[in-house]
Amino acid sequence: MIVRFTLNQSSVQLDVHPGDRLIDVLRANGLWGVKEGCGDGNCGACVVLLDGKPVNSCLVLAPRVDGCSVVTIEGIGSPQAPHPIQSAFAEHGAVQCGFSTPGSILSTYALLSENPHPSDDDIKRALDGNLCRCTGYVKKIEAIRSLID
Amino acid sequence: MAQLIPGLKEYARPQSIDEALGFLSRGDVEMKLYAGATSLAFSRPAVERVIDLTRLPLSHIEKTKEFLEIGALTSIRDLERHPLVQSFCGGILRQACDRLASTPLRNLITAGGNLLGGFPWSDLPVALLTLDAELRIASTDGHSERSMAPKGAVRRNDMIQPSEILTGIRLPADRAGYRGAFIKFSRTTVDFGIVTAAVSFGIDSGNRISDPRIACGCVTSEAMRIPQIEDLLSGQVASDELFESAGRAAAGVITPRADTRAPEDYRREMLGVTLTRALAAAWKGGRA
Numbered sequence: 509m510i511v512r513f514t515l516n517q518s519s520v521q522l523d524v525h526p527g528d529r530l531i532d533v534l535r536a537n538g539l540w541g542v543k544e545g546c547g548d549g550n551c552g553a554c555v556v557l558l559d560g561k562p563v564n565s566c567l568v569l570a571p572r573v574d575g576c577s578v579v580t581i582e583g584i585g586s587p588q589a590p591h592p593i594q595s596a597f598a599e600h601g602a603v604q605c606g607f608s609t610p611g612s613i614l615s616t617y618a619l620l621s622e623n624p625h626p627s628d629d630d631i632k633r634a635l636d637g638n639l640c641r642c643t644g645y646v647k648k649i650e651a652i653r654s655l656i657d
Numbered sequence: 658m659a660q661l662i663p664g665l666k667e668y669a670r671p672q673s674i675d676e677a678l679g680f681l682s683r684g685d686v687e688m689k690l691y692a693g694a695t696s697l698a699f700s701r702p703a704v705e706r707v708i709d710l711t712r713l714p715l716s717h718i719e720k721t722k723e724f725l726e727i728g729a730l731t732s733i734r735d736l737e738r739h740p741l742v743q744s745f746c747g748g749i750l751r752q753a754c755d756r757l758a759s760t761p762l763r764n765l766i767t768a769g770g771n772l773l774g775g776f777p778w779s780d781l782p783v784a785l786l787t788l789d790a791e792l793r794i795a796s797t798d799g800h801s802e803r804s805m806a807p808k809g810a811v812r813r814n815d816m817i818q819p820s821e822i823l824t825g826i827r828l829p830a831d832r833a834g835y836r837g838a839f840i841k842f843s844r845t846t847v848d849f850g851i852v853t854a855a856v857s858f859g860i861d862s863g864n865r866i867s868d869p870r871i872a873c874g875c876v877t878s879e880a881m882r883i884p885q886i887e888d889l890l891s892g893q894v895a896s897d898e899l900f901e902s903a904g905r906a907a908a909g910v911i912t913p914r915a916d917t918r919a920p921e922d923y924r925r926e927m928l929g930v931t932l933t934r935a936l937a938a939a940w941k942g943g944r945a
């Protein structure tokens with residue numbers, strides 16, 4: 509079936525199986541920044557923005573996003589022109605193995621769009637769905653704090 | 658590419674309740690309704706048609722003289738932040754949403770899906786049990802209302818039939834000013850609960866408890882009210898000692914389940930502790 513949506517600010521039209529997961533469709537289209545950690549909603553490595561809100565793309569069936577906007581890490585910035593959040597994560601060592609980083613940055617992006625001056629508690633809550641097996645949680649908070657001070 | 662539901666042939670995206678009921682009433686193939694669809698990866702139903710309810714205009718939260726009504730498709734994240742729920746019965750709904758899964762999941766999970774999912778760890782139904790919630794149901798026969806838990810426990814078959822759609826959850830306004838609290842005891846902020854407890858009650862001029870509702874979740878396979886504790890509290894003067902004795906008594910009337918998170922004895926002990934804390938929090942919160 510055909511699904512039409514906005515992907516990283518461009519209109520796309522994709523032919524999907526109704527049971528395809530959004531995460532697989534995005535990765536099959538070259539968006540490898542969308543990571544699969546657990547596949548059951550626990551880890552947040554697959555987080556993308558659906559109409560501006562972070563969601564676990566491993567739990568979303570692709571046809572659901574018809575008519576919606578989807579943003580992946582590739583839509584936030586590039587190696588040549590990183591987004592300030594991406595630069596802050598790199599500068600503060602908030603990237604270790606890097607696997608959970610795209611999801612964490614997208615959750616941060618959604619947080620700061622809604623609340624430009626979050627408290628530490630707001631930050632912790634916004635990132636509560638992005639697990640980091642390297643346990644680099646404090647550096648993420650420091651990186652985000654550097655953007656709001 | 659591996660599919661989540663390999664046999665799925667059709668993904669329906671109705672725009673209206675009538676259109677959704679139309680799909681349901683066809684009865685031609687196995688089908689299932691989905692709201693947040695966060696239970697789908699877990700249950701992987703062998704269906705040929707999925708009916709996606711996310712486009713139905715059911716994400717409202719409204720207050721009338723008699724009710725606070727929560728649209729079935731309201732996300733947990735929108736519910737917890739809505740101005741109308743902040744002070745409703747001591748903020749009990751906000752507290753129930755507060756540690757319900759993680760932020761990205763709270764954006765997907767809906768109030769209706771959390772209630773109907775039928776999981777022992779569901780948080781919202783425990784709070785709703787103490788608010789005398791009524792369900793608004795749509796079927797091809799029209800719209801109707803029914804009590805959420807006629808037997809005092811959260812059971813899917815009492816709430817909904819396969820031919821029906823839940824459109825909203827109504828909370829009678831008479832409990833809006835009652836004291837209330839929900840407490841979740843879990844290993845991390847995003848884990849399933851080991852025990853959850855919710856309480857709501859009125860207070861008369863002599864600080865006597867009136868019309869109490871006491872409920873727990875995660876303890877057995879279904880969220881339930883504890884009528885013995887409601888009887889014990891009714892008409893008594895609120896005090897820390899009373900709340901402690903209520904907690905101890907609750908631990909004596911319920912046989913908890915054991916799972917990987919906690920053995921039976923630990924759950925029993927923590928049920929008492931969590932209930933005592935919820936009663937104290939409701940009492941103190943109401944006073945502030």
Ligand SMILES: Cc1cc2nc3c(=O)[nH]c(=O)nc-3n(C[C@H](O)[C@H](O)[C@H](O)COP(=O)(O)OP(=O)(O)OC[C@H]3O[C@@H](n4cnc5c(N)ncnc54)[C@H](O)[C@@H]3O)c2cc1C
Binds near residue numbers: 691692759766780823
């Ligand atoms: C990793 C993880 C952790 C979680 N942790 C928690 C937690 O700590 N606490 C908690 O409470 N929940 C938690 N959940 C959520 C819970 O397990 C369910 O997935 C969720 O409540 C289902 O809500 P939903 O809106 O996604 O419903 P869906 O998955 O869409 O539907 C659930 C069921 O309800 C039916 N249904 C839904 N809406 C309607 C309607 N309007 N009319 C008729 N039928 C309907 C569906 O047919 C289905 O059978 C967690 C989920 C995940 C994935």
Ligand code: FES
Binds near residue numbers: 552
């Ligand atoms: S891969 Fe989606 S939450 Fe882990």
